[in-house]
Amino acid sequence: MRGNLFIVAAPSGAGKSSLVNAVLEIEPTISLSISFTSRGARPGERHAQHYHFVSKDEFETMIAAGEFFEHAVVHGDYKGTARQSVEPQLAAGRDVLLEIDWQGARQVRAKIPEAITVFILPPSRAALDERMRKRGQDSEAVIQQRLAAAREEMSHLHDFDYVIVNEDFDAAVQEMRSIFIASRLRRAQQLERHAALVQGLLADD
Numbered sequence: 006m007r008g009n010l011f012i013v014a015a016p017s018g019a020g021k022s023s024l025v026n027a028v029l030e031i032e033p034t035i036s037l038s039i040s041f042t043s044r045g046a047r048p049g050e051r052h053a054q055h056y057h058f059v060s061k062d063e064f065e066t067m068i069a070a071g072e073f074f075e076h077a078v079v080h081g082d083y084k085g086t087a088r089q090s091v092e093p094q095l096a097a098g099r100d101v102l103l104e105i106d107w108q109g110a111r112q113v114r115a116k117i118p119e120a121i122t123v124f125i126l127p128p129s130r131a132a133l134d135e136r137m138r139k140r141g142q143d144s145e146a147v148i149q150q151r152l153a154a155a156r157e158e159m160s161h162l163h164d165f166d167y168v169i170v171n172e173d174f175d176a177a178v179q180e181m182r183s184i185f186i187a188s189r190l191r192r193a194q195q196l197e198r199h200a201a202l203v204q205g206l207l208a209d210d
Contacts, residue, residue, distance in 0.1 A: 006197050008095045009188055010117055011035065011102040012110045012165075013181070015125035016155030018136040020171045024125060025104055027178045032185060035100045038090040041067070044082035057087075074116070077108035080154060085109070100185070107161035114164075121188045123181060124165040128172035 076085025
């Protein structure tokens with residue numbers, strides 16, 4: 006049976022990665038697809054753990070070769086999901102989760118309409134501003150650019166199936182997990198998963 010494709014998007018500073026990592030710890034059957042990016046690694050980031058870091062030329066070569074499931078320019082750098090990271094796992098029946106932006110989500114939904122999409126919101130603009138500043142990695146000009154980009158990102162939340170407000174972290178983790186569990190219980194999947202059971206239950210005596 007084909008696996009589920011989950012897409013999680015959020016503006017920078019909404020806590021998406023922390024939420025996803027917490028959910029994956031209690032949902033080990035879901036594979037996180039590691040994106041490719043042409044930007045340099047930030048402090049604490051590791052190649053093949055947080056991203057596959059490649060040069061702009063390498064990324065463009067991969068685009069030309071049709072190797073990406075989706076890709077977009079984010080904050081001036083390329084970011085994308087390789088086909089090899091998604092399609093074989095779905096075909097093998099494994100659930101896959103993509104952490105991508107709204108542009109990537111739109112590309113994926115065009116190819117896989119049944120993908121389940123989740124958007125994460127911060128509890129307020131003040132909280133978003135505070136979270137960005139706590140990183141201590143960016144200048145004021147960069148922070149303002151990221152805040153503007155976050156507003157643009159949030160304007161596309163209507164494209165998503167589910168919206169989670171990340172105010173109480175533990176509650177948000179449980180809400181995301183509930184979405185994943187409920188998605189696996191959709192009728193079409195359950196009828197395929199339990200075909201013999203349903204056939205037996207409905208059989209004439």
